[in-house]
Amino acid sequence: MTTTSRYLVSVSKVIAADRQWLFDILADPAQHPLIDGSGSVKALRPGGPGRLSLGASFSMDMHLTADYKIRNTVVEFEEPALIGWRHFNGHIWRYRLTEVAGGTEVTEEWDARGVPNRLGLVLLRFPQRNRAGMTATLERMAELAAARG
Template identity: 35%
Template sequence: MTSTTGEPVVVVSRRVEAPAKDVFRILADPGRHPDLDGSGMLRGVVLGAVLSGVGDVFVMRMHHARLGDYEMDNHVVEYQPDRRIGWEPRPGRGHPDATGPGGDAWGHRWIFELSPDGAGATVVTEIFDGSRLPEDKRVEVDSGRTWWQTQMASTLERLAELCAPR
């Protein structure tokens, strides 16, 4: 999918058999993110309690084959309990694009939208919004669209498994 301005936005949705409040509880806990990460890049949380609103920051340990080990500083920019949560990652310690504590924002966002779908189910939409990225980064996102969609579908599958009744 592409946004109305022609910038790269990747969107994947899935129905999860759990109420929105249960799904949101997992998404708002950075310590749970490695459990649901479909990319295999998240290694763990460095800093971050359960998210409670816009302005919260959490730091994740990451690994990428090309970049090695590094951190991303994630700034919560959207927060509607049980409905929507989103953060803007910034290159952190060890990332080649980091310019200091907190790094420079590239402007991209990870967003999760939750829509109740009947009793005890939620449609979860994961959005990678690259509309604010610099041109060279937008090209990377657009050229890797299939990879992004596959990783995001895997994330939503893992999320559904984490929310499944035991």
């Protein structure tokens, strides 16, 4: 299931895996390049926590047209159901995990509703680009779960 509005993109997929196992991947920022379907998350920068928690900050090496680094702060954290981090720009990357028949429904959200310059993000087509990357991320998570057995 995919929902796209002007400032919120939400993509869901049922993954045949334990909710805690999936949450553990999301709470380990070193795993983010492995699951990233956008191709923009390159590596965890040194100095951050090994496991995310509410208020934790971590930085990533990124690439989107050019190399850059970005610092994130965890602003939502309810283990093993919800984790979200905010970028400097104010938008939030959020994951909701719900137990369902056959595994876990994972919903990834890009939420720019609280961003002051959000119209610029829309004009640069971030909602559409992010939807494609999010769909690929959930596919990668499903592939990891399948490989794990």
